[in-house]
Amino acid sequence: MWTTKPETNHTQKIPPSSCGTTVMPCRFDWHQTGSQVIISIYAKNSLPELSYVEANSTTVNIHVMFEGDKEFEQKIILWGVSKKNSAVNLLASKMEVSLKKAEPITWARLDLPSLPQNQEQEDTNHT
Numbered sequence: 001m002w003t004t005k006p007e008t009n010h011t012q013k014i015p016p017s018s019c020g021t022t023v024m025p026c027r028f029d030w031h032q033t034g035s036q037v038i039i040s041i042y043a044k045n046s047l048p049e050l051s052y053v054e055a056n057s058t059t060v061n062i063h064v065m066f067e068g069d070k071e072f073e074q075k076i077i078l079w080g081v082s083k084k085n086s087a088v089n090l091l092a093s094k095m096e097v098s099l100k101k102a103e104p105i106t107w108a109r110l111d112l113p114s115l116p117q118n119q120e121q122e123d124t125n126h127t
Contacts, residue, residue, distance in 0.1 A: 021069045021070065021071040022068070022069060022070045022071070023070075023071065023072070023073070024064075024066055024070040024071060024072045025072070026041050026042060026043045026064060026072040026074075027041075027042045028040060028041040028042065028062075028074065030110045032101075032106070032107055034104050034106075035100060035101055035104050036085075036098055036099060036100055036101060037078070037081070037098075037099045037101060037107065037110065038096060038097070038098050038099075039060070039062070039076075039096070039097040039099070039110070040094055040095070040096050040097075041062060041064055041072065041074070041094060041095040041096075041097075042093065042094050043064045043066070043072060043093070043094060043095060044092075044093050045066060045067065046064045046065065046066055046090075046092075046095070047065045047066060047067065048090035048091075048092075048095075050065035051063055051064045051065050051090060051095060053088045053095075053097055055081065055083070055086070055099070057080060057081060057082070057102065058077060058078055058079075058080060058081075058112070059075065059076070059077055059078065060075070060076050060078060060081070060097065060099065061073070061074070061075045061076075062074045062075075062076075062095065062097065064095055076110060076111050077111055077112045077114070078099070078110070078111065078112060079101070079102075079105075079107050079112050080101065080102030080103060081099040081100060081101060081102055082099075082100045082101070082102050083100075084100055085100040086098060086099045086100050
């Protein structure tokens with residue numbers, strides 16, 4: 001797992017996401033190239049010094065903090081990405097997460113669709 005957090009002053013407290021924060025809706029979209037997926041989170045007046053992204057090869061968890069203990073959090077199950085050549089850009093009005101695809105194929109959608117629960121149970125019964 002890799003985490004991208006801006007360097008902060010060690011005396012500054014980062015509020016835990018479960019301690020009195022308010023969920024803030026943010027618009028986000030994505031696009032892709034042959035080798036990358038780019039997720040843009042439109043977040044005016046965010047606090048880049050408190051915002052961060054955690055990711056591994058199949059999951060990205062995006063945290064954007066705002067003044068007044070407001071937070072946007074989005075967890076996405078992906079088709080497969082690599083840490084190499086992946087990056088996060090924190091700007092005043094948006095956060096841009098660029099992820100290198102594990103394989104250079106076209107994704108039909110951003111998130112990996114999960115199997116219906118009854119399908120998952122059938123699959124585990126056959127193993």
